Amino acid sequence: MKDSILTFGASSSGNSINAQLAKYAANELDDVNVNFIDLNDFDMPIYSIDRENDSGIHPHAVEFKKMIRESNAIIISFAEHNWSYTAAFKNLMDWTSRIEGKLWESKPMLLLSASPGGRGGATVLQSALTYFPYMGAHIVDSLSISRFYQNFSEGGMTNSELKALLKSKIEKLQKIIKS
Numbered sequence: 001m002k003d004s005i006l007t008f009g010a011s012s013s014g015n016s017i018n019a020q021l022a023k024y025a026a027n028e029l030d031d032v033n034v035n036f037i038d039l040n041d042f043d044m045p046i047y048s049i050d051r052e053n054d055s056g057i058h059p060h061a062v063e064f065k066k067m068i069r070e071s072n073a074i075i076i077s078f079a080e081h082n083w084s085y086t087a088a089f090k091n092l093m094d095w096t097s098r099i100e101g102k103l104w105e106s107k108p109m110l111l112l113s114a115s116p117g118g119r120g121g122a123t124v125l126q127s128a129l130t131y132f133p134y135m136g137a138h139i140v141d142s143l144s145i146s147r148f149y150q151n152f153s154e155g156g157m158t159n160s161e162l163k164a165l166l167k168s169k170i171e172k173l174q175k176i177i178k179s
Contacts, residue, residue: 003177005029006071006107008037010089011079017148018077018121021114024156026075028170032177035067039088047094061095068096068105073140073177077112080124102136108176110169111142120146140176141169 007026009019019038026034042060045051051058068074079086085093097103111128113121122144129142143166145151150159157163 003032003072004035004070005032005073005075005177006035006037006067007075008039009077009079010039011086012039012088013079014040016079017114017116017152018079018112020152020155021112021145021148022075022077024152025077025110025112025166025170028167029174029177032072035071037064037067039086039092042088042092044091044095047091047098052098057098058095061092061099064092064096065099065103068103068107071107073108073110073173074104075110075112075173076128077114078121078124078128080113080115080119080121083123084127085124097135104132104135104137106136106138108138108140108173110140110173112145113143114145114148114152116148118146120144120148122146140173143169 005026007022009016009022011018023036042064044058044060111125113125115121125142125144129139132139145162151162157166
């Protein structure tokens with residue numbers, strides 16, 4: 001049976017560069033089933049304790065948690081909005097974190113970020129690297145890609161140095177998945 005990789009861009013943009021990057025990275029893994037999700041399929045009201053008390057955990061959060069549990073690894077590429085997570089991702093994380101256990105289930109994770117600008121989403125990536133371990137993340141590696149449109153085109157990395165660097169991080173995740 002092939003390993004399953006949960007993959008998504010932490011953005012609600014229909015043309016998300018982070019979704020493109022996450023999908024590209026996951027498709028570079030050998031002999032895995034890629035479960036690519038779109039955050040727009042997990043639209044739900046803004047989390048509040050009042051909503052949780054009135055209606056329980058939103059079914060989309062339950063579905064997302066099930067996907068985490070059933071995966072062997074996770075690849076996320078973060079969009080950065082005002083130096084932080086997108087509202088769509090933060091809301092999904094807030095709802096799902098209310099379900100028992102650590103949110104990320106100790107799954108091996110490759111965390112990425114990309115932006116058209118010079119910092120490549122580095123601030124949001126650093127936030128995830130700092131806080132995800134408290135939520136049960138096993139972060140294998142990370143990479144921030146700046147100037148996305150200069151380095152990625154037609155579904156692939158065009159910058160040979162970045163391509164090799166990303167490949168090494170993907171190989172590191174692959175080794176952990178297979179061990």
